[in-house]
Amino acid sequence: MDFSAGWQGSGEERSGDARPHLVVIGNGMAGCRAVEEVLKRDPHRYRITIFGAEPRVNYDRIMLSPVLAGEKSFDEIVLNDRAWYAANNISLVAGDPVAAIDRSRRVVTSASGRSVAYDKLIIATGSDPIMIPIPGRDLPGVVSFRDLDDVEAMVRAAQAGGDAVVIGGGLLGLEAAHGLTLRGMKVTVLHLMPTLMERQLDEAAAWLLKTALEGRGQTIFTGADTAEILGDGKVEGVRLKDGREIPATLVVMAVGIRPNIRLAAAAGLAVGRGIHVDDAMVTSDADILAVGECAEHDGACCGLVAPIWEMCRALADTLTTGAGTYRPTATATKLKVSGIDVYSAGDFSGGDGAEDIVLRDAARGVYKRIVVRDARIVGTVLYGDTADGSWYFDLLKKGEDVSPLRATLIHGPVAAGAGGGDPHARLAALPAEAEICGCNGVSKGAVVAAVEGGACTLDAVRGCSKASASCGSCTSLVEGLLALTLGDAYAGERGEKPMCKCTSFTHDDVRREIIAQSLRAIPEVMQKLHWSTPDGCSSCRPALNYYLLCAWPGEYQDDQQSRFVNERMHANIQKDGTYSVVPRMWGGITNPRELRAIADVVEKYNAPLVKVTGGQRLDIFGIRKEDLPAVWADLNAAGMVSGHAYGKSLRTVKTCVGSDWCRFGTQDSTGLGVKIERMTWGSWMPHKFKIAVSGCPRNCAEATIKDFGVVCVDSGYELHIGGNGGIKVRATDFLCRVATEAEAMDHCAAFIQLYREEARYLERTAPWIERVGLAYLQSRLVDDEDGRRALTERFHVSQRFCQTDPWAERAAGAHHEQHAPLGELRPAPQILEPAE
Amino acid sequence: MITGDWLDVGYLAEIPLRGARTISVPGGDDIAVFRTGSDQVYALVNRCPHGRGPLSEGIVHGSSVTCPLHNWVISLASGEAQGQDKGCTPTIPVKVSGGRVLILRSAIVALAPVARAA
Ligand code: SRM
Ligand SMILES: Cc1cc2nc3c(=O)[nH]c(=O)nc-3n(C[C@H](O)[C@H](O)[C@H](O)COP(=O)(O)OP(=O)(O)OC[C@H]3O[C@@H](n4cnc5c(N)ncnc54)[C@H](O)[C@@H]3O)c2cc1C
Ligand code: SF4
Ligand code: FES
Numbered sequence: 029m030d031f032s033a034g035w036q037g038s039g040e041e042r043s044g045d046a047r048p049h050l051v052v053i054g055n056g057m058a059g060c061r062a063v064e065e066v067l068k069r070d071p072h073r074y075r076i077t078i079f080g081a082e083p084r085v086n087y088d089r090i091m092l093s094p095v096l097a098g099e100k101s102f103d104e105i106v107l108n109d110r111a112w113y114a115a116n117n118i119s120l121v122a123g124d125p126v127a128a129i130d131r132s133r134r135v136v137t138s139a140s141g142r143s144v145a146y147d148k149l150i151i152a153t154g155s156d157p158i159m160i161p162i163p164g165r166d167l168p169g170v171v172s173f174r175d176l177d178d179v180e181a182m183v184r185a186a187q188a189g190g191d192a193v194v195i196g197g198g199l200l201g202l203e204a205a206h207g208l209t210l211r212g213m214k215v216t217v218l219h220l221m222p223t224l225m226e227r228q229l230d231e232a233a234a235w236l237l238k239t240a241l242e243g244r245g246q247t248i249f250t251g252a253d254t255a256e257i258l259g260d261g262k263v264e265g266v267r268l269k270d271g272r273e274i275p276a277t278l279v280v281m282a283v284g285i286r287p288n289i290r291l292a293a294a295a296g297l298a299v300g301r302g303i304h305v306d307d308a309m310v311t312s313d314a315d316i317l318a319v320g321e322c323a324e325h326d327g328a329c330c331g332l333v334a335p336i337w338e339m340c341r342a343l344a345d346t347l348t349t350g351a352g353t354y355r356p357t358a359t360a361t362k363l364k365v366s367g368i369d370v371y372s373a374g375d376f377s378g379g380d381g382a383e384d385i386v387l388r389d390a391a392r393g394v395y396k397r398i399v400v401r402d403a404r405i406v407g408t409v410l411y412g413d414t415a416d417g418s419w420y421f422d423l424l425k426k427g428e429d430v431s432p433l434r435a436t437l438i439h440g441p442v443a444a445g446a447g448g449g450d451p452h453a454r455l456a457a458l459p460a461e462a463e464i465c466g467c468n469g470v471s472k473g474a475v476v477a478a479v480e481g482g483a484c485t486l487d488a489v490r491g492c493s494k495a496s497a498s499c500g501s502c503t504s505l506v507e508g509l510l511a512l513t514l515g516d517a518y519a520g521e522r523g524e525k526p527m528c529k530c531t532s533f534t535h536d537d538v539r540r541e542i543i544a545q546s547l548r549a550i551p552e553v554m555q556k557l558h559w560s561t562p563d564g565c566s567s568c569r570p571a572l573n574y575y576l577l578c579a580w581p582g583e584y585q586d587d588q589q590s591r592f593v594n595e596r597m598h599a600n601i602q603k604d605g606t607y608s609v610v611p612r613m614w615g616g617i618t619n620p621r622e623l624r625a626i627a628d629v630v631e632k633y634n635a636p637l638v639k640v641t642g643g644q645r646l647d648i649f650g651i652r653k654e655d656l657p658a659v660w661a662d663l664n665a666a667g668m669v670s671g672h673a674y675g676k677s678l679r680t681v682k683t684c685v686g687s688d689w690c691r692f693g694t695q696d697s698t699g700l701g702v703k704i705e706r707m708t709w710g711s712w713m714p715h716k717f718k719i720a721v722s723g724c725p726r727n728c729a730e731a732t733i734k735d736f737g738v739v740c741v742d743s744g745y746e747l748h749i750g751g752n753g754g755i756k757v758r759a760t761d762f763l764c765r766v767a768t769e770a771e772a773m774d775h776c777a778a779f780i781q782l783y784r785e786e787a788r789y790l791e792r793t794a795p796w797i798e799r800v801g802l803a804y805l806q807s808r809l810v811d812d813e814d815g816r817r818a819l820t821e822r823f824h825v826s827q828r829f830c831q832t833d834p835w836a837e838r839a840a841g842a843h844h845e846q847h848a849p850l851g852e853l854r855p856a857p858q859i860l861e862p863a864e
Numbered sequence: 865m866i867t868g869d870w871l872d873v874g875y876l877a878e879i880p881l882r883g884a885r886t887i888s889v890p891g892g893d894d895i896a897v898f899r900t901g902s903d904q905v906y907a908l909v910n911r912c913p914h915g916r917g918p919l920s921e922g923i924v925h926g927s928s929v930t931c932p933l934h935n936w937v938i939s940l941a942s943g944e945a946q947g948q949d950k951g952c953t954p955t956i957p958v959k960v961s962g963g964r965v966l967i968l969r970s971a972i973v974a975l976a977p978v979a980r981a982a
Contacts, residue, residue: 220877221877221903222881223881226902226903227903230901230902231881231901231902376902377900377902377903377904377927378900378902378904378926378927379904379927379939379940379941380927380939380941380942380944382927384926561925561926562901562902562926563882563901563925563926564925565925565926565930566922566923566925566930566935566937569923569925570923588880588883589880589881589882589883589923589924590882590923591923592923592932593921593922593932596921597921601918601921601932601933603915603917603933604916605916605917605918605921653921845878845879845880845883845885849885849886849887849888849894850873850874850878850879850885850886850887850897850965851873851874851887851888852887852888852890853871853887853888853889853890853895853972
């Protein structure tokens with residue numbers, strides 16, 4: 029279907045044709061559709077000439093993805109073949125781009141020198157792919173993804189074999205990656221942003237998509253900043269700013285598009301990002317119109333065809349019946365990757381007064397989210413099941429009041445079909461065969477039968493019908509059916525409280541499922557366990573982060589943004605927004621060097637207060653977040669590390685002087701305390717954890733109000749657990765007595781690990797023991813020696829990854845964004861200097 | 865760089881997802897620029913209506929932030945405290961263009977004296 033350069037269709041320069049001449053620059057989606065719309069309104073009004081830079085007829089650009097994937101041929105995506113141009117007497121100048129517009133003479137001139145006069149001119153030059161200005165971008169083997177030539181270059185590269193790198197994890201990049209994967213290449217996608225398709229998808233859907241694509245063999249790096257394309261004479265690989273190198277014979281740049289406004293700008297038309305047009309699609313020159321991606325209407329340019337079709341209609345009205353009016357509407361996006369259904373429309377950013385309705389069906393890999401504001405759908409993201417996308421989009425565009433559909437909206441039009449405004453009436457109106465639980469395929473009839481058969485609690489229904497047993501999402505429907513069937517007899521109940529309002533699962537459920545389903549990231553937990561919010565809340569996120577950290581030591585990537593401020597800043601926030609800094613003093617012992625360093629810090633950073641804490645160490649107050657890394661560097665230099673006075677982690681190990689000095693001391697309590705602190709520091713726990721070692725039963729270190737306490741006696745060491753001072757004082761329970769220091773330490777490690785693995789987040793050891801009972805802990809820690817050894821072992825494994833001083837990492841520059849402001853605003857004149 | 869009334873305050877990429885960065889305003893309260901999980905950007909005076917807590921250090925979830933001091937939940941879009949709590953933090957118009965974050969200059973100029981007086 030290619031034409032030699034400068035091929036010209038029929039209908040050339042009909043002398044004597046007195047009709048006004050309509051000239052179109054751009055033989056693409058918008059240019060040809062605009063002509064079609066004009067012809068539809070008035071087939072005889074204009075004599076028409078179309079210039080196209082590409083040496084071919086008009087084709088469906090969005091179908092280039094299936095062509096690349098080998099699912100379609102070029103012939104199948106042609107929109108208008110030669111016969112169409114001929115039948116409509118259109119001159120097509122293909123393969124000879126327009127080089128200049130002379131507005132005063134109303135003439136366009138092509139690259140080959142052909143000049144054509146116009147009465148009305150349409151500019152439909154589309155966009156150019158953005159090529160990021162990095163070294164190597166001109167090497168053979170670097171292509172964009174915009175036209176058939178690009179697709180042919182990619183197909184040739186795939187046939188030659190080798191690896192591909194696609195830069196850009198948006199719609200276009202992922203479709204390119206998919207096509208190349210199907211053509212047998214090993215593909216790596218590099219995406220600058222933290223999540224794929226961030227403009228169309230929320231984090232949850234993006235995570236599902238990433239997992240699915242990885243499952244198909246693609247390697248996906250997010251947060252990947254490309255530094256350079258490597259190669260000598262041809263592409264050999266890509267180097268990232270962090271130094272990683274990825275070998276490749278093909279590099280596809282799909283990082284975005286830039287409206288092609290060169291001609292218009294050179295001709296002096298008003299341009300911004302695109303060519304300025306009014307509602308009638310007319311540019312600053314009354315005889316020149318612009319349409320498609322090159323046009324900018326009301327400050328916005330578009331990159332999808334739906335608004336372009338609207339533009340073409342308005343433009344055709346203007347050229348025939350009188351000024352058209354283009355009104356941009358919401359757009360919807362679908363990813364064209366076979367087997368992966370992703371749909372997104374409207375605004376899903378949430379915000380004030382916005383309410384999220386979320387359905388997650390892990391069994392089917394489905395995530396659906398509808399954002400409702402003022403009783404109207406404003407946005408939707410669908411993954412896995414996009415069948416209802418158009419229905420939601422329709423409701424969105426119409427701005428329809430969805431409150432009558434609210435209860436079943438997320439289940440789509442079928443569920444919404446029955447009943448009136450009252451959710452109970454709607455539930456009552458549902459036919460018996462209507463599906464209530466999508467995961468387990470349980471119908472309304474089956475649920476009602478279960479209730480009538482005696483299952484009068486949610487748990488009982490879950491037990492006998494399996495409805496709502498996998499996913500929380502239909503729980504409200506099941507509860508509704510319980511209420512409907514039992515009437516007043518159903519009071520509504522839930523046993524153990526759910527973790528937070530984002531889920532119907534309890535802490536214990538979540539911990540169990542993390543292990544059972546091998547869940548390894550927060551978005552994965554939220555998806556598999558049907559979180560009802562897109563990214564959780566400030567109460568579940570820190571808990572999930574901890575549970576994952578505990579379950580997958582060394583592997584789980586800690587999420588800073590799911591940490592409470594103190595743990596994120598590695599210092600304690602004060603009421604005025606400054607921080608206090610407590611360096612570790614092992615077992616409460618210090619020396620001149622440490623004291624001097626602390627004194628220096630206090631002076632150097634003007635700390636208003638330094639104080640001895642109740643945990644036997646020094647606390648420096650009033651440090652600004654900007655100064656924290658420098659303070660830590662100074663303390664590190666004197667050999668001190670973080671004291672974790674801020675963490676749900678080991679705080680201090682209090683000791684008394686013990687047998688080395690004290691006349692009553694039975695064992696080296698200070699020495700053992702230091703050893704224990706060296707073993708346990710850095711560990712993350714459900715809540716803070718304090719230890720003390722006293723040298724004799726006088727117990728000067730207050731070991732019997734600590735989470736773990738050791739009281740030394742002549743014959744060995746008495747181990748105590750589950751005490752605390754604080755709000756509700758609880759003295760410890762006696763666990764057991766051991767003979768050696770080594771045994772005391774092993775028991776300590778085992779106890780901490782059991783606490784880490786089984787307590788609920790923010791549950792300190794005292795309430796935990798009250799809940800599970802001392803007998804249970806003795807059975808695990810004293811009676812079951814093998815079990816205890818395994819716990820100790822797991823604790824040490826976990827500690828291998830925890831005992832890095834977070835202060836040293838920060839002092840060396842890690843997470844500098846947590847400390848430095850983005851910029852500073854100077855007083856008049858208001859000038860801002862962005863940070864490095 | 866200044867474009868019209870919009871002040872360029874830095875790269876969007878420099879703000880952690882579900883996090884915030886601050887802009888120092890000498891003589892006034894800092895401005896906190898937030899970036900949500902769905903990549904929306906908001907700017908607020910960095911001061912909780914409850915007790916002036918630095919909202920930039922809170923946990924960002926959905927389009928809200930939980931204050932790090934006493935857990936009030938503040939809407940990033942309106943600055944209003946959510947739920948039972950009553951109070952409002954001033955918001956500053958912000959937009960993203962070409963990967964850069966821009967805040968409305970006139971809004972800050974209007975704010976500065978108030979911030980100083982407070
Ligand atoms: C600094 C210190 C007070 C002091 O100047 O001595 C202190 C300061 C704080 N304590 Fe404490 N506690 C300090 C020793 C204690 C002690 C005494 C001890 O550890 O022997 C107790 C009672 C013993 C206990 O924990 O069982 C204690 C019981 C509490 C409690 C109540 C805990 C409970 O289970 O009821 C809280 C509240 C909480 O953690 O939720 C708390 C919380 C806090 C917090 C972290 C409040 C907060 O979240 O901001 C304070 C941080 C201030 C800061 O910015 O540094 N602090 N706190 C002590 C630091 C010890 C250290 O070196 O790390
Ligand atoms: C691979 C791919 C997949 C896509 N998938 C989708 C999708 O699923 N959904 C969706 O809505 N959108 C999709 N798009 C976007 C959609 O294709 C564009 O929005 C649409 O093509 C824009 O139409 P246009 O006419 O403005 O630009 P184009 O279709 O690019 O047409 C512009 C034409 O003008 C020509 N031209 C430029 N300068 C000159 C000159 N000086 N003289 C003569 N001719 C010139 C160009 O060669 C080009 O042929 C996809 C795009 C690509 C590349
Ligand atoms: S009791 Fe403790 S403090 Fe008192 S003497 Fe013995 S060891 Fe020392
Ligand atoms: S200062 Fe924000 S909640 Fe108290």
